[in-house]
Amino acid sequence: MSNPTETHSxxxxxxxxxxxVRSSRGLSHVHAGSLHAPDAVMxxxxxxxxxxxxxxxxxxxxxxxDAISSSDPDSKGSFFESPQGKDYRHATYYTKSxxxxxx
Amino acid sequence: MASQNLQSxxxxxxxxxxxxxxxxxxxxxxxxxxxxxxxxxxxxxEAYRKTLLRQVSQHAxxxxxxxxxxxxWISRAPSxxxxxxxxxxxxxxxxxGLYLYSAAETLGQxxxxxxxxxxDGKARYSSIFNYPAVTWADMGAIGWLVDGAAICNQVPLxxxxxxxxxxxxxxxxxxxxxxxxxxxxxxxxxSNGTPAQKQMAQDAVNRWYAPxxxxxxxxxxxxxxxxxxxxxxxxxFSNDELRSRFVGMMVEQVRVLGLTLPDxxxxxxxxxxxxxHGPLDWNEFKDVLAGKGPCNAQRMERRRQAHExxxxxxEAAAAYAAKQAQKEHAA
Numbered sequence: 001m002s003n004p005t006e007t008h009s010x011x012x013x014x015x016x017x018x019x020x021v022r023s024s025r026g027l028s029h030v031h032a033g034s035l036h037a038p039d040a041v042m043x044x045x046x047x048x049x050x051x052x053x054x055x056x057x058x059x060x061x062x063x064x065x066d067a068i069s070s071s072d073p074d075s076k077g078s079f080f081e082s083p084q085g086k087d088y089r090h091a092t093y094y095t096k097s098x099x100x101x102x103x
Numbered sequence: 104m105a106s107q108n109l110q111s112x113x114x115x116x117x118x119x120x121x122x123x124x125x126x127x128x129x130x131x132x133x134x135x136x137x138x139x140x141x142x143x144x145x146x147x148x149e150a151y152r153k154t155l156l157r158q159v160s161q162h163a164x165x166x167x168x169x170x171x172x173x174x175x176w177i178s179r180a181p182s183x184x185x186x187x188x189x190x191x192x193x194x195x196x197x198x199x200g201l202y203l204y205s206a207a208e209t210l211g212q213x214x215x216x217x218x219x220x221x222x223d224g225k226a227r228y229s230s231i232f233n234y235p236a237v238t239w240a241d242m243g244a245i246g247w248l249v250d251g252a253a254i255c256n257q258v259p260l261x262x263x264x265x266x267x268x269x270x271x272x273x274x275x276x277x278x279x280x281x282x283x284x285x286x287x288x289x290x291x292x293x294s295n296g297t298p299a300q301k302q303m304a305q306d307a308v309n310r311w312y313a314p315x316x317x318x319x320x321x322x323x324x325x326x327x328x329x330x331x332x333x334x335x336x337x338x339x340f341s342n343d344e345l346r347s348r349f350v351g352m353m354v355e356q357v358r359v360l361g362l363t364l365p366d367x368x369x370x371x372x373x374x375x376x377x378x379x380h381g382p383l384d385w386n387e388f389k390d391v392l393a394g395k396g397p398c399n400a401q402r403m404e405r406r407r408q409a410h411e412x413x414x415x416x417x418e419a420a421a422a423y424a425a426k427q428a429q430k431e432h433a434a
Contacts, residue, residue, distance in 0.1 A: 013214070014421070033270075033271075033274075034205045034208075037420075038417075038421045038423070039420075042424070049194075050202075053191075053198065053278075
C-alpha cells in the first residue's frame with residue numbers, strides 16, 4: 001500500500017513495485033513478487049537481491065503496482081463468461097479423429 | 104499482485120450491503136469447500152483477514168528478528184567458507200521476511216505500520232529467537248533443529264488457502280532446506296571432531312531441543328485458534344501432530360550425527376502410531392512470549408537501532424529519487 005494514512009512515521013513510504021523475472025532466455029517474464037523502493041533503479045537492484053539470489057533470472061522487469069489495471073474480482077463470472085460452453089475451441093472437443101495419425 | 108483494499112464493515116449495513124456480504128460469504132465458503140485459494144481482492148470475512156494478517160506479519164517479524172542470533176556469529180565463523188554460508192543464510196532470512204511482509208500487505212496493512220509495530224513492541228515474533236546463540240555449535244543446532252521445525256511447520260503452509268501466503272511459503276521452503284542441511288553439517292563435523300567439539304555440539308542440541316519443539320505452538324487442547332484456522336484451510340495439521348512428526352524425524356537424524364536428544368521419554372507409540380516426547384515447560388514458553396526470555400530486550404533494541412541507523416539511507420534514497428524525477432520532468 002503506497003499511501004497509508006497512519007501518522008506513525010515522518011518518512012514518506014516508498015511505492016510498491018511488482019517484480020517480473022525471466023528465468024532463462026526464450027521464456028517470458030513471470031511475476032515473482034513485489035517490493036518497496038524509492039525509484040525504478042533501486043527497485044531493480046532490490047529485485048535482483050530479493051528474487052534472484054540463486055540465479056533465478058537473466059532479466060527483471062519492475063512495474064509500479066499502481067500502474068497495473070486489473071479486472072474487477074466481483075464481476076469475474078460475467079467478465080470471463082464468453083469462452084464458457086465453447087469447448088469447440090479446444091482440440092480435445094473433436095473426438096472422431098482419435099487414432100488417426102498426425103492429427 | 105498486491106492490490107489492497109481494506110474494507111471495514113460498517114456498523115450498520117444497507118440492504119444492498121447486506122446482500123453483498125451474504126453473496127461474499129457464500130462465495131468465500133465455496134472457495135474454501137473446494138480447497139481453492141482466496142486472492143487479495145476477493146471478499147473475505149473480517150476474522151479471516153485478521154487471523155491471516157496476525158499470522159503472516161508475525162511470521163515476517165520472526166524472519167527479521169531471526170537474523171540476529173546468527174548474524175552475531177558471522178564475524179566469528181571458523182572459516183571463510185562457513186562465513187560465506189552464514190551470510191547467505193542470514194540474507195535469506197531477510198528475504199523471507201520481505202516475501203512475507205509483501206503477502207501481509209495484500210491484507211490491507213502498510214509495510215511501514217508493520218515495521219513500526221515491531222519496533223514499538225506491539226507485534227509478536229517466534230519465541231525461539233529470544234534464546235541466545237552462545238557457541239558456534241548453536242549455528243548447527245539452529246539450522247538443524249530450529250530451521251528443521253520451521254520447515255515441518257511451513258511445508259503444509261504452502262497449501263494455505265490464502266494465495267499470497269502460500270506462494271511466499273513455497274519460495275521460502277525451497278530456500279530453507281539449505282539452511283537445515285548446513286546446520287546438520289556443522290553438527291556432524293563437530294561431532295566427528297575432538298571430544299570437546301563433540302561435547303559442544305551435544306550441549307547445543309540440548310539447549311535448542313525443547314525450544315524447537317515449542318515452536319509448533321501450545322498443545323492442541325490449549326490452542327484456541329487452531330480449530331478455526333484449520334477450518335479455513337490456513338493450517339492443515341494440528342500443533343501436536345506436526346510436533347510428533349518432527350520428533351520422529353529428529354530421532355532418525357540424531358543417530359547419524361552420533362549425538363542424542365535430551366529427552367528420555369521419546370518413544371513411538373505403537374497404538375497411536377505417533378511419536379511422543381517428554382513434558383515441555385509451557386510456562387517458560389508463555390514467559391518468553393510475554394517478553395521475559397533471555398534475549399527479548401536485546402533483540403528489540405538491536406532491531407530499533409538498525410532501523411534508526413538506516414534512516415539516513417532511506418532519506419537519501421528518497422531525496423535522490425525525488426531529484427531524479429524532477430530532472431526528468433524538467434527535461
